[in-house]
Amino acid sequence: MLDFSGLELNTSEPVYLQIVGYVKRQIFTGAAEQGNPLPSRRELAAMLKINPNTVQKAVRLMEEEGFVTTPKNSVSILQWSSSVFSEIQKEMTAGFAADFVKHAKENGLTLEEVIHLLRQEWEKGEY
Amino acid sequence: MVEAKGIWYLYDGFEFVLKDLTFSVPDGQIVGVLGANGAGKTTLLKILAGLLPSKEMKNEPVRVLIDGKPVQENYGEIAFVSEAGSWFRDLTPQQFGAFLADFYPHFDMAYYEKLLKFFELEEKPVKTMSKGQKSRVEVAAGVAKRTKYLIMDEPFLGKDMFTRQDFMQLLAGSLTGEETIFITTHEINEIENFIDRALILQNGKLAADIMLDTLRESGHSLTEKMKEVMGYRKDGFTEFLRTGE
CATH class of the missing domain: 1.20.5 (Single alpha-helices involved in coiled-coils or other helix-helix interfaces)
Incomplete structure (x- = not known):
């Protein structure tokens, strides 16, 4: 599972963008691997002490940007193409x-x- | 959805505590009600919880609607957590839980017990507890009601930094995303990343209604904005120091 323990939230950027930025950084540095699952919405909300809807907003953006997919009735996983990787x-x-x-x-x-x-x-x- | 359509509140018949507050809050939004002491925060929360009537002019429609209905028709869906406390003096936490389970249709006994244990609350009459312990019973009871609307007035009172942080984790982890929450606190740093929106009250007026994401995208922080709205003078102390000269 993707480790979020390194994410310290600041109070100057929107929280959902901080989550997205953190995941991108993990992909960029190689800390995250293809197929890594994300924690559940509830786990991440508890860990970061945020609204689960904020987690949802981040996941939606990561899906749109093409490095997270959420199979039906399953947890979200990291998955990116080489073109998405070069964008990141x-x-x-x-x-x-x-x-x-x-x-x-x-x-x-x-x-x-x-x-x-x-x-x-x-x-x-x-x- | 909560719709406030021009809430006025008159205290003692002559002093306006709230002046024409209008806002609407969609389901799932977490709202911080912020402002200095005496700004009207608690009064607003009590009105939203249906514990105080919003003063209505004759022949005018109801000023607060919860899911399209007056608050008073929605009590079962609203939990109010406050400093004053809603517990009964002679009941123990467990007995209080049993009472609440009868009254609130979605009361979550397992979650309530988990919270009691987390807060290290003993099974003794609430009246024999310290202020901090009473406040924990209140918070546990409030969130375990699993109501659609959760209204919290200073839930961090009497809790040290670590308890506050742990409590925020329990709270955030217990939400489904459907709940609408109103929260007042002076511990802005505990909720800055939790709330979606801030209603800043000043002298009974809605001085600012801010979406946190929008605020931050424009390069500002909540504390900055609060200082600006509340007219905080950052050089106030120099004046004070100089008055002695």
Whole structure:
């Protein structure tokens, strides 16, 4: 079953989008596998202390975006095609870079400085 | 569905506690009724639960409809959980449960017992319990009624942080998604992700009616919005400090 214990809800994004984003991240990083079942609506609602209808809203969106299917009378499972995977990949990487650039600009860094810092950090070999 | 069509409430015949509140709440929605002390939150909840009459002008239609009918015709589908408590002084939690099972058609005894155990409530007359324990009996009884409408006035009172969080898990895990919930609390952080909507009352008026998802999509948080609506002065303390100078 897909593990949701790593999802800490914040209070700035809609809850259903946080759930969808979390699942995408699990797919992107390889933590989630094809065919993994999602917890039941009730379990997830209890775990996250949210309205079961919010879970439902998240599941519906994930179905629409094509990485969750819910067979009749059964639990929802993760299932994605390679094109959906590359969509998720694009979203995750572009979003990451956009956030990074935003923070760098807020701190008044130039592109040259950022590249220099990145290289320094990258070559530290600590990660 | 709950429809409030211009609720007014007059206290003691001269002071308006609620002024022309209008909103409608579809089934399955969880609504936080928020605002400062004295804003009229408890009065509104009592009216929704049918415990206080909404003052009606002569020849005007009923101001609160629950599934199209006046509240008073829907008592069996409404549970009211409040600080004041609905338990009987001399009954033990179990005896109280047996009484409720007779009155409420969907009363869930198994769930009630699970809650009593979770809240570590002893089998003794409620009158001999502490304030916190009484409040737990009240909450257990309220949610175990399994009514379509659950109205909770400060359900976290007398509960420490861990009990509050555990209780929220039990509550969220017991819902089917059909229930409509109204909840007041000052513990905004406990319910911020639980509620779908916030009705913010100020001086008896509906100062804001907010859908949480929409609010967050526009880049705001509930606490921010509350500060804005309630006119919280974030530099109020500096004025206070300066008055001594």
